[in-house]
Amino acid sequence: MNFDGTAVVFKALGDVHRLKALHFLATADAGCCSTGQGVCTCDVQERLGLSQPTTSHHMKILVEAGLVTSEKRGKWTYYTLSAQGLHLARTPISALLTAVPQTQEEAV
Template sequence: MNTAQSLPVRVLDACSCGPLTGEVMGAEDARKFAQLLKALADPARLRLISLIAAQPGNEACACDLTEPVGLGQPTVSHHLKILVEAGILHREKRGVWAYYSIIPGALERAASVIAPR
């Protein structure tokens, strides 16, 4: 089985959206971009992104993210999973721990869709 085929397609990667003011957005791109915005439109997820970005090397272990956001480990893991599926974060397993980093350019790509031309 090809591993690449079994990986989920990240929302941001699947969206071929151009700027909203450049041309009319198709229905499928609008759906995908709305899903991305929903992933970002949560205070805990925004805090997680900010915490990861503030760490040396712009990466953090999931074990270090629960206390700063004041949520339990299962809830933090759920939020991190949504951000990974949206194409904002990258997850790397190291032993028993998962480390998260912001995918280079992901936030800029998302912002470029709503930036006027």
């Protein structure tokens, strides 16, 4: 297991604004966004209620962690969730759950 990479993913997930951005990307439909071409920085900014530089900073962290992919189109950057990156977050949790004694798991 790559503990450094896992730590980067969980650090990215450790901020409420980034969690809200991920939720927005997961639930946004193609017509929801101002350009109609996907979720761009301006749409995330509007949803989060943050300044453009702050929004871009949060999105950059999500991209660097591999949780989100970005595509530059003209002056706009468009974002999508990365299944591979989200798998990086799920795998260590699944591994830990298999190590939990059966008696504790039944209590949950």
